[in-house]
Amino acid sequence: MASQRGEGETTATPLEPADRERARAIPEAAVARLAVYLRVLSGMADQGVTAVSSEELSQAAGVNAAKLRKDLSYIGSYGTRGVGYDVEVLVSHIERILGLTRNHSVAVVGIGNLGHALANYGGFPGRGFPVTALFDVDADLIGVPVGGIPVNHIDEITAVCLEREVSIGVIATPPPAAQSVCDRLVSAGVQCILNFAPVVLQVPDNVEVRKVDLAVEMQILSFHVARRADEAASVSNGNNGLGVDGMVIRP
Amino acid sequence: MASQRGEGETTATPLEPADRERARAIPEAAVARLAVYLRVLSGMADQGVTAVSSEELSQAAGVNAAKLRKDLSYIGSYGTRGVGYDVEVLVSHIERILGLTRNHSVAVVGIGNLGHALANYGGFPGRGFPVTALFDVDADLIGVPVGGIPVNHIDEITAVCLEREVSIGVIATPPPAAQSVCDRLVSAGVQCILNFAPVVLQVPDNVEVRKVDLAVEMQILSFHVARRADEAASVSNGNNGLGVDGMVIRP
DNA sequence: TACCGCTTGTGAACGCATGCACAAAGTCGG
């Protein structure tokens, strides 16, 4: 964690003061997109592409070119006017800003269907996120290796997380257990949590939580289905434009 | 809860014209929160709570009260001043706006670790989203039931999706297959896609895509770890404000 | 019925993110 930032070993590449200032100012939405750019750029690098323009990159990333340039400007000016960006340079700068020069060890709690899937990803997509600890309450699972790592009992969270310097905790438990697991992770010094349980977690201010909520995603899609169906209906309806109360619908 | 969801038939409960207008105007961010409110409210209903104030509900949902009221105002005025909201009433109105009065059948493509986990959720969290079709390319999987549903070959997507009236497609394939699978889903008439593959999908305008990107989530967390570490560094740099072991320093 | 206290609903101010448009800065050909 933030604790032993001795210069010794797994030292994160320190940011220059100027970059530090910048990192503080990057909008959350831009950070998410930077991660996407990084993936696209990595793919390009693998295919031997060495240079790219904002236009090309933005298309591949599914955003518009102006936004992409602005996002990149948050991390500094590493392009060449009239030419574009050097893929390798961009990759390394984005990695640095995202803190990917350091390994973040991950603990997965709750080895059910989803937990299994996560553990088997084996070092999360994109690498740099080795899964180093698994936890569950089920006695039948304790000691069984999943994705190469033996499952520990949930009571050992604190000790194991501290020992293995876990920096990211992933909660894949049933909803009722989520808050309690979260509390234990926090008291083990974990400051970043990825929550798959459909529960609103209460955490101290210094802990960052991101949630992945399948039910919510599905319901958002459902909303769009419904909206579309209604639009279609009102069109095919001939849209006489008034309901029971005679309210007019469209300008 | 919306126990009798189908109301007898597959017919979606039609929105009143006034609601239709409203639905069009609800900000995307608010839709996502409405889904959260719905879950919290359902939990309350199960515990016998019948009324709730914006203050209580907002705390349970992890937002501030003003935002909650504004979100609810997008769907109409169903509260009672001086009292609060009737839980049941709110639940049914949110369900209606989100289109949950209709069942949305779901197809999962790619029955790997994640696909297995999704299929086994068996009718997605929160119900109303029955998984009715599974697809993969692996010959060993075809015909094998997962979560009660036999896996079909991916070439049958079009036929099966049309037949089972799939309205939501979930892509859980390896990245290289995602775009092709997406195209097939679209040509089978699926208009909503939930994408777990770390790929930017290209779709026509009339198709809605939501993506769940684990790598991006992890990298956003990584960014925050890094930012924090740097802040801590710059602080302990200027003034020695650091205890023994990584206790966080907060203003 | 009239008053009081509480909670909703919303107009208005604010702040952040997106999109535009262009000057700055570089390459390339002659």
Next chain:
DNA sequence: CCGACTTTGTGCATGCGTTCACAAGCGGTA
């Protein structure tokens, strides 16, 4: 060495979403 062309980086305007603050409305009480 110069001029034409290309692409970046960014100031500014626009629009959306969040927050604030308060009037309107309702139940309870005398």
